[in-house]
Amino acid sequence: MKLLLVGNPNAGKSTLFNRLTGGHARVGNWHGVTVGALEGEARLAGKTVTVVDLPGMYTPQGRSMEEKAARACLDGAPDACVLFVAECASLARVLPLLFALCAGRRTALVLTKRRAFCRRGGRLDMARLAARLGCPVLDGEGKRRALLEGIGAALSCSVLKARTVSLDGVWSAERGEGRDVLLNAFVALPCFLALLVLSFALTFVPWGPGALMKRGIEAFFSDVLGGMADAIASAVLRAFVQEALLAGLGTVLGFLPQIVLLTLFLLLLEESGLLSRLAALTDGCFSGLGLNGRAVFSLVMGFGCTAAAVLSTRGLDDRRVQRRTILCLPYIPCSAKLPVFLTLSASFTDDPFPFVLLLYALGVGLSCLAARLTARGRRAPFLLEIAPLQLPQPFFVLKALLFQIKQYIIKTATVVLAFIAASWLLSGFSWEFALCPPEESILASCCRWLGVLFAPAGMNDWRIAYAALSGLIAKENVAGALSMLCGGFPYGRASALAFAVFLLTCSPCVSAVAAAARETGVRRALLYAAGQTLSALLLCYLTYAFAAGGAVYVAVAALPAVALFVMRSHHEKIHRNRGHAPFCIHR
Amino acid sequence: MVASVSCEPSMVDRLRALGVYPCAALIVLKISPRKKVWFVRTESARIALGAELAACIGVQ
Structure with missing residues (x-):
């Protein structure tokens, strides 16, 4: 049986993968760390399950090569269960992606970064959210045993049905972050x-x-x-x-x-x-x-x-x-x-x-x-x-x-x-x-x-x-x-x-x-x-x-290369102004 | 508030997924010194846009 981890980039899929399988998938706090599908094995509900960590996706069709690869992997495993991994703070925006990718599949939603979300004033009722979505909702930061049991139970849940969901009373956004001085160059x-x-x-x-x-x-x-x-x-x-x-x-x-x-x-x-x-x-x-x-x-x-x-x-x-x-x-x-x-x-x-x-x-x-x-x-x-x-x-x-x-x-x-x-x-x-x-x-x-x-x-x-x-x-x-x-x-x-x-x-x-x-x-x-x-x-x-004292010889030898570079740049500028395709050394 | 987003369809989808779509609230946090990169905050994300992409987003 296969279990696919999908979700936005930097949602915590690889971190979850490492927790489930004991693996060493690369993790990092930036979008685009995982670039290829990574497989590992986990013991869930008494069965050995193949867990697949996929690159993050923003849209169902995908735009970058890694998103398209993730989509192809999803389409190639129609019977696989899915763990949709999402940050608590971005729950509202990922719901359309959840239903677009996972409708018709056995799915569980795993929410990550909950502590930071609550610290910044966000509110979340996981039980009511699960009832509205019609699928199990698990805490990605919870104890490992509880997480494994929850995922194991989700493997035999009913398939997710597409629906329109309101988060009123179930989820409220966190306060905005303070001024980010590191946006200043x-x-x-x-x-x-x-x-x-x-x-x-x-x-x-x-x-x-x-x-x-x-x-x-x-x-x-x-x-x-x-x-x-x-x-x-x-x-x-x-x-x-x-x-x-x-x-x-x-x-x-x-x-x-x-x-x-x-x-x-x-x-x-x-x-x-x-x-x-x-x-x-x-x-x-x-x-x-x-x-x-x-x-x-x-x-x-x-x-x-x-x-x-x-x-x-x-x-x-x-x-x-x-x-x-x-x-x-x-x-x-x-x-x-x-x-x-x-x-x-x-x-x-x-x-x-x-x-x-x-x-x-x-x-x-x-x-x-x-x-x-x-x-x-x-x-x-x-x-x-x-x-x-x-x-x-x-x-x-x-x-x-x-x-x-x-x-x-x-x-x-x-x-x-x-x-x-x-x-x-x-x-x-x-x-x-x-x-x-x-x-x-x-x-x-x-x-x-x-x-x-x-x-x-x-x-x-x-x-x-x-x-x-x-x-x-x-x-x-x-x-x-x-x-x-x-x-x-x-x-x-x-x-x-x-x-x-x-x-x-x-x-x-x-x-x-x-x-x-x-x-x-x-x-x-x-x-x-x-x-x-x-x-x-x-x-x-x-x-x-140059290092042995022949700087003059090096300068003379480098002159043709410099001249070629300058002429080429000038040549390209003329072609660009005229709308022609320039001479290409490399495509 | 975003009035329109006029760029290629896959980019429109990506922007929508990040919270940039007509009638969405958008706050400009910072513009880089050479005006090449725009930092904006949507309802659900902080994103950096190149100047050419920022020009595709109409606001009111």
């Missing part, structure tokens, strides 16, 4: 920037909690576990533990505290309601880039994970804006790139804060440039519901953080470990399966030709190229490979910056490319990936030339 944007700088400082400055915890983990791996590894009798096993596990894997795990701190910032941003205000206030700027304010949701998610951010673009109404946003997302530094940036900065400075800040700013700048270069045509009108401001709930934030930590450790213990183990084997043994130095190993003989890739950036070294390409599987592999093969990053500041720029601008990992393929098609996704990797190599060479 001169307040909201500085608040956001201040939070951003604070989170970066706490994460990256040498005396901050992020760096301190990182040093603690590194000390544990090198002193405690390293000491234990010295006692291993077998030379091969000792080498594997010290070089692969402790050096490679330990390096990746050491960055966990800093990734957690950045994730905490993103969670606070999502839960507080500031994100939807930011999206609205930046719509004007984004319109100049051919995007809209809703793209802020995806771009901010890109700081966490590019693959998840690509999937979140389904919430955009306009297909062209979606493709453009997907093109920009790889330039946003995801959390997996952070270990690499910190490894590179450690090669020439004790304070990574300026270096990392520069890279993040560069990534955002390149993302905007990519959007501007591909901006075409009129975009869909901008409309966004503003989420209420709220203090992030500690329980939800902690649960989400613990889940992120668990996912990171699992990924490190599976994908990264497998890669490091394979790399260690191939770099430690010759074709005759005898122990040998890395330069005489199987890996060196297969990958020596790769050294030319980064030779123009002062790194004619197959190990660097191998580490860079390993990032196509998972970006965390790069830091692990550098530690294992080179003991860190063995080149100077200019090469470190060039390598960082390459990693910042090259194709994202296979998960993100696969997500892009699902949204835009395999051919387009592969084209994006190839184009980004080639342009990343070029940018790497230019960066090295």
Whole structure:
């Protein structure tokens, strides 16, 4: 049996889904978090039921891609029961949607955010409401056991009949919220920037909690576990533990505290309601880039994970804006790139804060440039519901953080470990399966030709190229490979910056490319990936030339590109004035 | 009060679902400094409208 969760965006469907199934569906205080159907199992009325969390819908027909997907899911399960999830405050407006979607189905109404509604002066009589609607009405914030029993009973209730319902005497609206200072751009944007700088400082400055915890983990791996590894009798096993596990894997795990701190910032941003205000206030700027304010949701998610951010673009109404946003997302530094940036900065400075800040700013700048270069045509009108401001709930934030930590450790213990183990084997043994130095190993003989890739950036070294390409599987592999093969990053500041720029601008990992393929098609996704990797190599060479003192040469080399951009803009302006379609690099 | 909403049908439906329809009460909370975004409050929601969409809503 299937149980579908439907309702407006940000009504609390995913939160209910997690309560019912014990799952970890992503939740956030903004409209459009859930972009695809998510299934889980729950035990209700003695039966195992498949619970399906659907994206939010405003209208029965749906306008955005995610709404249409939700509608298709509903239509594809005519016998499924429905839990219609609604906020108490918006009950009056969702009743038409309730009857439009659920008439003729076994339905229960689950009301959420009741405490906040009553605190703000709203009144609600659930028993009388149930009698008027002709379906069970449940409290989404009630005790879990009572909720499960109520939903279990609703599975065998009679079908909902369409009717006209008056809420007089049953429901009365809350008082309006007070003045919202965060609708003022001169307040909201500085608040956001201040939070951003604070989170970066706490994460990256040498005396901050992020760096301190990182040093603690590194000390544990090198002193405690390293000491234990010295006692291993077998030379091969000792080498594997010290070089692969402790050096490679330990390096990746050491960055966990800093990734957690950045994730905490993103969670606070999502839960507080500031994100939807930011999206609205930046719509004007984004319109100049051919995007809209809703793209802020995806771009901010890109700081966490590019693959998840690509999937979140389904919430955009306009297909062209979606493709453009997907093109920009790889330039946003995801959390997996952070270990690499910190490894590179450690090669020439004790304070990574300026270096990392520069890279993040560069990534955002390149993302905007990519959007501007591909901006075409009129975009869909901008409309966004503003989420209420709220203090992030500690329980939800902690649960989400613990889940992120668990996912990171699992990924490190599976994908990264497998890669490091394979790399260690191939770099430690010759074709005759005898122990040998890395330069005489199987890996060196297969990958020596790769050294030319980064030779123009002062790194004619197959190990660097191998580490860079390993990032196509998972970006965390790069830091692990550098530690294992080179003991860190063995080149100077200019090469470190060039390598960082390459990693910042090259194709994202296979998960993100696969997500892009699902949204835009395999051919387009592969084209994006190839184009980004080639342009990343070029940018790497230019960066090295610039950082090594060749600013004049870089300026001369960049002149044709700048001239092309200026001429194109002028050309487009003429065509726009005459009403012609302009020359398009990207559609 | 909203007098008319003149835009594409799917957007009219979306606006209606958010409380913007003829004879509905509408309060303008704020307009962004460059007048690109309008923050309005309806009976049941706070929404942000782009300038082009705001121009489609007639008020009296």
